[in-house]
Amino acid sequence: xxxxxxxxxxxxxxxxxxxxxxxxxWVRRADGTVLVSxxxxxxxALRGRAAERFLARVDGxxxxxxQRLMERATARxxxxxxx
Numbered sequence: 001x002x003x004x005x006x007x008x009x010x011x012x013x014x015x016x017x018x019x020x021x022x023x024x025x026w027v028r029r030a031d032g033t034v035l036v037s038x039x040x041x042x043x044x045a046l047r048g049r050a051a052e053r054f055l056a057r058v059d060g061x062x063x064x065x066x067q068r069l070m071e072r073a074t075a076r077x078x079x080x081x082x083x
Contacts, residue, residue: 022063022067023038023039023067024036024037024038024066024067024070024071024074025037025040025070026054026058026070028051028055032047032048032051033045033046033047033051034046034047034051034054034055036070036073036074038070038074043074044073044074046073050073054069054073057069058070
């Protein structure tokens, strides 16, 4: 079995890839839901008050702080933080 077949549909991110520094992303939908993704895979949907709080916090945050907010919102443990 090849390496790509074992990896499944999710691509692996190497340390020299720019996406390695920012694995989280978010998008706001028309209905107000905030969808948080980890390496292009959706992992959390924030609705209502949680979405409003997230948007208020991420609005003025720099990239590193936004990544930490998304990490907390999804309760993901990443090797970068060691938590």
